[in-house]
Amino acid sequence: MDEHCLDSHIHERQDKLLFAVNNAAVVLLTTTDEAGMNASLAEAMDIVGRAVEADRVQLWRNELINGELFFVHSYEWLSEFGQTLTPVPVGLKFPYDAKPGWKQMFMDGEYINGPLSELPKEDQDFLNGFDIKTIIIIPLFLEGDFWGFFSLDDCQIERRFTEDEIAIFRSVSLMMANAVARHAQANHLKEAHERTKLLVEAMPLSCRLWNRDAEIFDYNTESIKLFNLKDGEELKSRYFDLSPKYQPDGQLSREKAVAMLNQAFEEGRLVLEWESQTLDGTVFPTEITLVRVKYGDDYVVAGYTRDLREQKKLMDDIHEASDKLEEALKSAQAASDAKSDFLASMSHEMRTPLNAII
Numbered sequence: 334m335d336e337h338c339l340d341s342h343i344h345e346r347q348d349k350l351l352f353a354v355n356n357a358a359v360v361l362l363t364t365t366d367e368a369g370m371n372a373s374l375a376e377a378m379d380i381v382g383r384a385v386e387a388d389r390v391q392l393w394r395n396e397l398i399n400g401e402l403f404f405v406h407s408y409e410w411l412s413e414f415g416q417t418l419t420p421v422p423v424g425l426k427f428p429y430d431a432k433p434g435w436k437q438m439f440m441d442g443e444y445i446n447g448p449l450s451e452l453p454k455e456d457q458d459f460l461n462g463f464d465i466k467t468i469i470i471i472p473l474f475l476e477g478d479f480w481g482f483f484s485l486d487d488c489q490i491e492r493r494f495t496e497d498e499i500a501i502f503r504s505v506s507l508m509m510a511n512a513v514a515r516h517a518q519a520n521h522l523k524e525a526h527e528r529t530k531l532l533v534e535a536m537p538l539s540c541r542l543w544n545r546d547a548e549i550f551d552y553n554t555e556s557i558k559l560f561n562l563k564d565g566e567e568l569k570s571r572y573f574d575l576s577p578k579y580q581p582d583g584q585l586s587r588e589k590a591v592a593m594l595n596q597a598f599e600e601g602r603l604v605l606e607w608e609s610q611t612l613d614g615t616v617f618p619t620e621i622t623l624v625r626v627k628y629g630d631d632y633v634v635a636g637y638t639r640d641l642r643e644q645k646k647l648m649d650d651i652h653e654a655s656d657k658l659e660e661a662l663k664s665a666q667a668a669s670d671a672k673s674d675f676l677a678s679m680s681h682e683m684r685t686p687l688n689a690i691i
Contacts, residue, residue, distance in 0.1 A: 350385060360376045360377050361373050381485075387485045387486060389421070393407060401428050402429045404481060406424060409423060447468075467491050469485040483509070542634070543594055556568055556638070560612070561611050597624070
């Protein structure tokens, strides 16, 4: 093949690869959940693998296991020929200590590209069991951290890819890694949200989340029970009916509630006593703790309401018992005083005739 034909062939191959990468990008950017991400990633790998007539396309993720860094086979696409070869199981892992040169090389941003027969002997020995003729390994960095690497194998012919093709592979593999990382982060957030929801639901206090517009947008079951409501919608739509018109200090409940929420947004924490009521007009004392918490890119206020009826009843019982005890002590003191007076009087009465007798 003359030089002109070779250049034309290379440009044609690059154009085909670019077209494939554009299609892969569309697939990767439209996925919304983990199942969709796995399917999109497989489709993107298929597009790229077929475009360059590769036999394996793989993503290897870095994982710290017992303090040691491993690269773990995480995702794979195989051509029809690749499916006939010795499988490389997903989940297969190797410590970087087994290939110490790779870690430093990848951390420096260097990559592997070319026939297996041209690699250093230690690399050939490590890769010989995978039926590889040509291999590309490109390190991947997300937000400055060494995330893992992308690899592409041709198990039939020896060849080398151009720098432009390597740049294209780097771009599409970063999109793949970003898709994986994005959905991993979404899963972590979902799990954290579910754990938080579970903790809030298990809480024996009424809990509600307020936004800056003084609107409830989340709550726990205890909030519905506290006010004997039908459901959460009734809680959100009629919350300002769950307080008497005025608080004991004479302020309108609605105005004071908004002012207290704004103060909590400003100061971060606020504790106050509050008169609440059920929809049938039964008024009861509560203690409300307002705490500003981070929520996404902004803040919300979590409001915790403690029913003070039992506490107030206990205090009333204690006061009543204290009053009774005080009365009993007064009676006992009076009896003691009477006894002392009686004894003093008797002593005087007895001394007078005794003295005469003596």
